[in-house]
Amino acid sequence: MRLVDRDPIRIRLTGRGGQGIMLGGAILAEAAMRDGLLVSETQEYGPEARLGATKADLIISTREIAYPEVEKADLILCLSRAAYLRYAQSLAEGGLLIADSSMAEEMGEAESTVYLPFRATALELGNELTTNIVGLGALVAMSEVVTRFSLAAAVTGRVKRELAELNNKALEVGFNLGASVQVRLA
Amino acid sequence: MATATKTSTNGKDTRRLIMGNEAVALGAIAAGCDFYAGYPITPATEILEEMARVLPRRGGVFLQMEDELSAMAAIIGAAWGGATAMTATSGPGFSLMQENLGYAAITQTPCVIVDSQRGGPSTGLPTLPSQGDAMQARFGTHGDRPALVITASSVKGCYDATVLSFKLAKRHRMPVVLLLDAVISHMREPVEIPPPPPPPVRSFPKLAEGDPRFGDAPFVPFGYGPITVVTGLSHGGDGLAETRGGVQTEAMIINSISKLDQDPEIRAEWTGDYRLDDAEVAIVAYGITARAAREAVDQLRERGVAAGLLDLRILWPFAEERLREVAAKSKTIVVPELNLGQMVMPVRAAVEGAAKVHQLNRADGTLLTPEDIAAFAISVQGGQGA
Structure with a gap:
C-alpha cells in the first residue's frame, strides 16, 4: 500500500518554537478539511516563547477520529535539530521523514529520511519565516495527503493578507522542491 | 485517499476548522454572553482573545482584569447588572477564583467559568494537559453547595457544552464550571456551527416590594424593581443576613431550583455511551x-x-x-x-x-x-x- 493510501494517515510536523509549526499544522488541517476529509490537529509546545521542540499532530481520515494524538507518524516534517532528536523515533514502519538539509551531515543517511533545503530556500526567498510553508509544499508534493489547490487556499486563508503572495510563492517553491525528489513511498 | 465525506445537502462544505477554545467563544456568543472579564493564561488564552475580538463589535463588554480574583468578581457584578457573563482560566487562575466562586454560589449568581486544565499544582506544566482540577471544580470553595461541572471531549463538544453551561447557569441561577484540558482547548477539528444570533435582548421579570429574591425565586438583576440586598452572609429569601443558622439558611443553599439531578436536560446530557x-x-x-x-x-x-x-x-x-x-x-x-x-x-x-x-x-x-x-x-x- 502506498503511504498516501493509509487511512487514517498520521502526520507530525516538528520544529522549534517560532518556526511556524503551529500555523503549519492549522494550514495542513484546513487543507484536509477543504478536500472533504475528516481531520484532527493537536499541538504541543513548551512554556518558552521561542526555541524548544514543538510539534503539531494531524490525523487525516475518511472515518471518525477517536484519539487525536499521533503515536507513530506515517509522515514527519522536521525543521530543527532539537525536534529531530525528540521526534524522529516516532516514525512508523514504512513512514517517511522529511528533514531540513542542515541536519543531513550530523544525522546521516537513512532509507526513510529525505533531506531538503527548506531553510536555505526560504532565505533565498528573502524571508526565513517561510521555512514552514516551503516544508509543507514539499511534504504535500511528495505525499499527496492533500491537494495542492486546497493547500494553497488554506495558506491564503491563514496568513496575514500582506504576506499571502510571499507565502504562496514559498509554497510553490517548496512544492517544486518536493516534486523534484524521487521517493519511493512504500 | 477518498474524498468528499462531509458536505451539506447543497454540496457546499460548510465546516470550519476551529480550536476547542474558539468553539467555547462561539458557544458563549450563541448562548447570549455579552460580558467577558478575564486574565490571559495558557491554555485558555484563545477564549479571551476571541471574546476581545467579537464582543465589542456586538455591543458587549470585554475587560482584561489585573488578575483572576478580579475577573471572577467582575462577572458576578456584571451578572447582577443584567449581563450574561463568563470568564476563562487555567489551574493557577482557577485557584484564585475560588473565594469569589463561593460568593457566586451563595448569592445564586448565574455565570460561567471555563477552566482549561494544565499540569499542576501551582504553575506546574503550563502548556501540558491535566485532569487535576476535577475535585477542585466541585469542592474548591469552602463551605458546601450544589455544583455544576460540565466537560467536553471534542471541538463540537466544546461548543455544545458552553451553550449548555449558560443555559443551566441561568436556569439554576448558579456558577457553572466548564472543565476542559490543554489538548481539547488547542485541538482543531472541522465543525459545523450555526451563524451567531443577534446580540441578546435583556429581559427579566419585574420585582415588586416584598417579592422573594433568593432561594426558589428567579434571578432578577438590579434595576428591575425595588432594592435587592446581595450578601455573602447566609440570608433569607429577602436577601437580608440571617446568621443564626438553622434550617432556613441551609434551605437557601439547597433550594428547589438547584435540584440538579432532576433537571431533564442534565439527565439527558449526563453521560455518553x-x-x-x-x-x-x-x-x-x-x-x-x-x-x-x-x-x-x-x-x-x-x-x-x-x-x-x-x-x-x-x-x-x-x-x-x-x-x-x-x-x-x-x-x-x-x-x-x-x-x-x-x-x-x-x-x-x-x-x-x-x-x-x-x-x-x-x-x-x-x-x-x-x-x-x-x-x-x-x-x-x-x-x-x-
Whole structure:
C-alpha cells in the first residue's frame, strides 16, 4: 500500500518554537478539511516563547477520529535539530521523514529520511519565516495527503493578507522542491 | 485517499476548522454572553482573545482584569447588572477564583467559568494537559453547595457544552464550571456551527416590594424593581443576613431550583455511551481521556475483550444512578484519568462493590494512550483476551 493510501494517515510536523509549526499544522488541517476529509490537529509546545521542540499532530481520515494524538507518524516534517532528536523515533514502519538539509551531515543517511533545503530556500526567498510553508509544499508534493489547490487556499486563508503572495510563492517553491525528489513511498 | 465525506445537502462544505477554545467563544456568543472579564493564561488564552475580538463589535463588554480574583468578581457584578457573563482560566487562575466562586454560589449568581486544565499544582506544566482540577471544580470553595461541572471531549463538544453551561447557569441561577484540558482547548477539528444570533435582548421579570429574591425565586438583576440586598452572609429569601443558622439558611443553599439531578436536560446530557450494552469491561472517562478510551474500546474488542465506554459529560452532579446501572452489567470498571485518582472516588462510592473498580493514572503532562488503557484493562481482567 502506498503511504498516501493509509487511512487514517498520521502526520507530525516538528520544529522549534517560532518556526511556524503551529500555523503549519492549522494550514495542513484546513487543507484536509477543504478536500472533504475528516481531520484532527493537536499541538504541543513548551512554556518558552521561542526555541524548544514543538510539534503539531494531524490525523487525516475518511472515518471518525477517536484519539487525536499521533503515536507513530506515517509522515514527519522536521525543521530543527532539537525536534529531530525528540521526534524522529516516532516514525512508523514504512513512514517517511522529511528533514531540513542542515541536519543531513550530523544525522546521516537513512532509507526513510529525505533531506531538503527548506531553510536555505526560504532565505533565498528573502524571508526565513517561510521555512514552514516551503516544508509543507514539499511534504504535500511528495505525499499527496492533500491537494495542492486546497493547500494553497488554506495558506491564503491563514496568513496575514500582506504576506499571502510571499507565502504562496514559498509554497510553490517548496512544492517544486518536493516534486523534484524521487521517493519511493512504500 | 477518498474524498468528499462531509458536505451539506447543497454540496457546499460548510465546516470550519476551529480550536476547542474558539468553539467555547462561539458557544458563549450563541448562548447570549455579552460580558467577558478575564486574565490571559495558557491554555485558555484563545477564549479571551476571541471574546476581545467579537464582543465589542456586538455591543458587549470585554475587560482584561489585573488578575483572576478580579475577573471572577467582575462577572458576578456584571451578572447582577443584567449581563450574561463568563470568564476563562487555567489551574493557577482557577485557584484564585475560588473565594469569589463561593460568593457566586451563595448569592445564586448565574455565570460561567471555563477552566482549561494544565499540569499542576501551582504553575506546574503550563502548556501540558491535566485532569487535576476535577475535585477542585466541585469542592474548591469552602463551605458546601450544589455544583455544576460540565466537560467536553471534542471541538463540537466544546461548543455544545458552553451553550449548555449558560443555559443551566441561568436556569439554576448558579456558577457553572466548564472543565476542559490543554489538548481539547488547542485541538482543531472541522465543525459545523450555526451563524451567531443577534446580540441578546435583556429581559427579566419585574420585582415588586416584598417579592422573594433568593432561594426558589428567579434571578432578577438590579434595576428591575425595588432594592435587592446581595450578601455573602447566609440570608433569607429577602436577601437580608440571617446568621443564626438553622434550617432556613441551609434551605437557601439547597433550594428547589438547584435540584440538579432532576433537571431533564442534565439527565439527558449526563453521560455518553460507546459499545457499552454488552460490555464486560466498562471504561469510565471524560475529556481527552475519553477520546483515548474510545479507541481503546475498539482495540479491546478486536482482541476479544467486550469493552465499552461511559463518557462523563457532566462530572458534577455525579451520574451515580448510571454508574450503578453500568456496574450491574459490567463487573470490571476502569477509570483512566490524568491525575492521581479523582473521579474514581465517586465511581467507587456509587458502585459500592457491585463491580471491581480499577484506576489508571498519569499526572506528568503526558496523555494516557489507547494502548495504555487497553493494556491496563487486559491486565486487570487477569490477562483475558489476547
